[in-house]
Amino acid sequence: MELLRIIRKRWPALPLIVCGKSVEMDVAVSAMKLGALDVLDKPFSPDRLHDSTHRLYRERQSQPIIPFESSVGLYAVVGVFGEGAMGRAFKVRRGHDLYALMLLRSAIPHESSAIMRWRRFSHQAKALREVQAPTLSVW
DSSP: OHHHHHHHHHOTTOOEEEEEESOOHHHHHHHHHTTEEEEEEESOOHHHHHHHHHHHHHHHHSOOOOOHHHHTTTOEEEEEEEEETTEEEEEEEETTEEEEEEEEOSOOTTOOSHHHHHHHHHHHHHHHTTSSSOEEEEO
16 A cells, blocks of 8 residues: 555556455555555456456546636646647646647638537547547647
8 A cells, every 4th residue: 555655646647456466345445545446356357457457548538628718827838749730739737647738720711610620629639549648629
């Protein structure tokens, strides 16, 4: 538990799965309270580990989309991932957490409808899922 406390203090957003032999209920509860996603009791099956890591991956991919007005001043830009026809992607920091922040261009001349803008947004969001950090997208 002490190692988990140190990790949590130093990297609060790091997703963790705790593995141990004969993990008792109180230890498992303490680990979950300290932010562990799951506690696996050894020996565990590869399927169980796969399920836990897949759930961790899904949670990391379901990221918040926040309005630009709410995000001003909350994030410090620490790098640029790149720029394309759809917009520019920045690497930003808020506290200890790193995010990919996508600024989409507001309009492209051939986009005549909100549906086309939504398709562009969805396409870009899928591309940003490749980034190993939570994603914030701004219209």
